[in-house]
Amino acid sequence: MLETERAKAPVVVVDAGNALWKGAILSESDRGQEERKATLIAESYALVGIDAMGVGDGELAFGLPWLQALQKQHNLPYVAANLDCGGEHPFEAGKVVERGGLRIGIVGLVGNSAKVQGCLASEPIAAAEAAFAKLGTVDIRILLSTQQMADDQRVAEKLPDLDFIVNGGERRENLIPEPLSTGGLLLAGGSRGKKVGMLSFDSIGTGHDWRDAGALGELARRKDATSQRIKEAEEKLAKSEDPKEQARLKTRIEYYKKQVIELEKQLGAATAGGASRSVENRFVELGTDVADHPATAALVARAKEEISALVGIVKPTALGTGPFVGSAACLPCHAAQASQWSTTPHARAYASLGAQNRQKDEACYSCHVTGAFHPDGPHSPGVVGGLENVGCESCHGPGRDHVATPASVDMVAKPEMAVCTQCHDGVKDEGRFDPVQYLVRVSHTSPHLEAPSTNPAPPVVKP
Numbered sequence: 001m002l003e004t005e006r007a008k009a010p011v012v013v014v015d016a017g018n019a020l021w022k023g024a025i026l027s028e029s030d031r032g033q034e035e036r037k038a039t040l041i042a043e044s045y046a047l048v049g050i051d052a053m054g055v056g057d058g059e060l061a062f063g064l065p066w067l068q069a070l071q072k073q074h075n076l077p078y079v080a081a082n083l084d085c086g087g088e089h090p091f092e093a094g095k096v097v098e099r100g101g102l103r104i105g106i107v108g109l110v111g112n113s114a115k116v117q118g119c120l121a122s123e124p125i126a127a128a129e130a131a132f133a134k135l136g137t138v139d140i141r142i143l144l145s146t147q148q149m150a151d152d153q154r155v156a157e158k159l160p161d162l163d164f165i166v167n168g169g170e171r172r173e174n175l176i177p178e179p180l181s182t183g184g185l186l187l188a189g190g191s192r193g194k195k196v197g198m199l200s201f202d203s204i205g206t207g208h209d210w211r212d213a214g215a216l217g218e219l220a221r222r223k224d225a226t227s228q229r230i231k232e233a234e235e236k237l238a239k240s241e242d243p244k245e246q247a248r249l250k251t252r253i254e255y256y257k258k259q260v261i262e263l264e265k266q267l268g269a270a271t272a273g274g275a276s277r278s279v280e281n282r283f284v285e286l287g288t289d290v291a292d293h294p295a296t297a298a299l300v301a302r303a304k305e306e307i308s309a310l311v312g313i314v315k316p317t318a319l320g321t322g323p324f325v326g327s328a329a330c331l332p333c334h335a336a337q338a339s340q341w342s343t344t345p346h347a348r349a350y351a352s353l354g355a356q357n358r359q360k361d362e363a364c365y366s367c368h369v370t371g372a373f374h375p376d377g378p379h380s381p382g383v384v385g386g387l388e389n390v391g392c393e394s395c396h397g398p399g400r401d402h403v404a405t406p407a408s409v410d411m412v413a414k415p416e417m418a419v420c421t422q423c424h425d426g427v428k429d430e431g432r433f434d435p436v437q438y439l440v441r442v443s444h445t446s447p448h449l450e451a452p453s454t455n456p457a458p459p460v461v462k463p
């Protein structure tokens with residue numbers, strides 16, 4: 001995708017930071033996998049040719065020496081003007097990128113939550129000022145920040161020539177960039193690397209008073225739509241003979257007219273000054289319709305294999321002693337339910353991960369196996385043996401005691417919706433969960449709604 005854009009016009013590629021991990025804390029058990037994934041991200045960025053990268057908790061979580069080694073190995077353009085490690089600055093404060101006849105100055109700022117031993121985030125305004133001054137004359141000034149957006153606004157007040165801030169500190173996505181008090185724009189690109197934010201601007205003109213053409217268009221569109229509603233209501237009013245309806249229509253027209261005045265005010269403010277320069281912001285979703293970059297896809301495949309090897313073979317869980325016994329143990333007494341369950345995708349959930357070589361992935365296994373959300377369930381993809389798939393105990397709770405004495409130990413008879421939404425969390429399932437529809441499809445008493453599967457259920461493992 002980037003290649004297509006590059007063919008059209010000069011492109012500057014930046015990452016605001018927090019690209020490598022989701023926060024400041026990385027547990028020892030996650031480290032091996034996450035280091036490998038972070039390396040993959042770094043390798044891919046290096047391959048794409050990235051111009052500047054911000055530093056956030058997500059980078060520092062791996063420790064400074066590790067990050068510096070990664071930077072060195074892949075020649076990563078990290079910028080962090082205010083990361084101060086006992087008077088030393090581990091990364092460059094900023095850099096100049098020359099593109100399309102323009103000198104583009106890029107400076108990085110870390111948020112004050114930046115936690116890494118021996119380092120702190122020093123005062124951002126002075127650090128950014130000094131960093132830009134050191135870059136000399138530039139045409140466009142960009143700040144990559146992992147601060148909070150409110151702190152970005154404060155920095156911008158003191159840097160009147162700033163054009164754009166790209167924020168990676170808050171996991172927000174603002175399609176319409178937030179204006180900075182000084183004329184610049186504050187952008188943010190969401191989280192999880194699912195989308196690429198693309199800001200296009202014309203290199204013609206000078207000054208730092210930017211307007212989002214998309215936002216202007218949106219305001220104009222709203223104004224037209226509201227004017228149209230006024231027209232329709234007035235036509236209705238002319239025809240109406242019912243006094244109650246007439247009163248209602250009059251109130252509505254008043255309301256719309258006020259809205260139009262307000263929109264005109266906003267449009268006026270947005271176009272005032274005349275000298276403003278226009279940008280267009282959009283997000284490209286990296287869905288299946290965006291073709292994989294072949295060399296990057298090869299890197300991803302290799303990383304997945306290495307992660308699988310890292311975790312090793314799937315060992316059996318403590319099936320002998322833990323509270324979970326696996327679905328096979330329920331079958332002898334609940335054959336009808338088990339037979340219905342085996343027709344649902346839950347019974348094949350582990351194979352779905354296998355098809356993508358992700359069974360050993362910390363980020364994936366938990367919702368595709370049984371018991372991972374329970375304090376005494378499997379807590380690593382390496383120990384799920386016997387609890388593969390979303391089995392009976394995912395919904396009915398651990399069953400060891402019930403299996404031993406069914407009459408005296410009850411299972412959860414009717415699982416609550418909160419059980420489903422542990423996994424159908426609206427994010428990983430891409431918001432597909434519909435409580436009513438979905439419940440019908442797993443209920444053991446409703447007619448079998450699943451089409452016979454060509455993907456056979458995996459053999460049930462004996463405890």
Ligand code: HEC
Nearest residue numbers: 325329330333334392393396399402403406407411412413
């Ligand atoms: C040895 C036979 C046996 C095994 C094995 C067994 N159950 Fe049961 N189960 C029963 C009996 C009998 C009842 C009814 C108990 C009662 O009414 O008090 C029952 C009741 C239930 C109920 C609740 C029904 C209700 O209306 O309260 C659920 C849910 C359930 N079992 C799930 C499971 C699950 C899951 C497993 C496997 C972990 C399992 N059972 C294993 C015999 C068994």
Ligand code: HEC
Nearest residue numbers: 345346348349352367368390394419420423438439441442
């Ligand atoms: C332990 C995690 C987990 C729990 C708990 C869970 N599910 Fe699922 N569910 C999954 C996974 C994973 C899949 C996808 C399986 C696959 O295709 O690989 C899935 C698939 C489904 C599907 C099929 C969706 C499709 O169109 O393919 C339905 C329906 C469903 N779940 C309903 C429910 C309901 C209702 C509940 C609660 C009563 C529930 N699930 C509880 C993890 C879970």
Ligand code: HEC
Nearest residue numbers: 352353356358363364366367422423424425428429432433
């Ligand atoms: C928070 C729980 C959760 C996690 C973590 C999770 N999944 Fe799933 N996954 C689901 C649910 C729920 C579904 C069923 C979605 C539906 O169809 O409604 C699903 C479905 C799937 C499917 C079935 C095909 C499809 O797209 O419908 C695949 C493949 C899959 N997940 C792979 C993965 C991979 C790879 C990871 C790790 C990157 C992962 N899952 C992590 C909950 C999860």
Ligand code: HEC
Nearest residue numbers: 330334337338341390391392395413414415442443444445
């Ligand atoms: C996705 C969640 C889910 C899974 C997985 C699941 N069940 Fe259920 N089960 C339910 C729900 C919901 C009910 C409540 C009644 C209904 O809707 O069928 C239920 C009810 C039951 C009952 C009570 C009698 C009945 O049929 O209503 C038994 C027994 C039972 N399940 C056994 C099992 C066994 C055994 C397995 C595994 C082979 C299993 N369930 C897997 C959700 C699940």
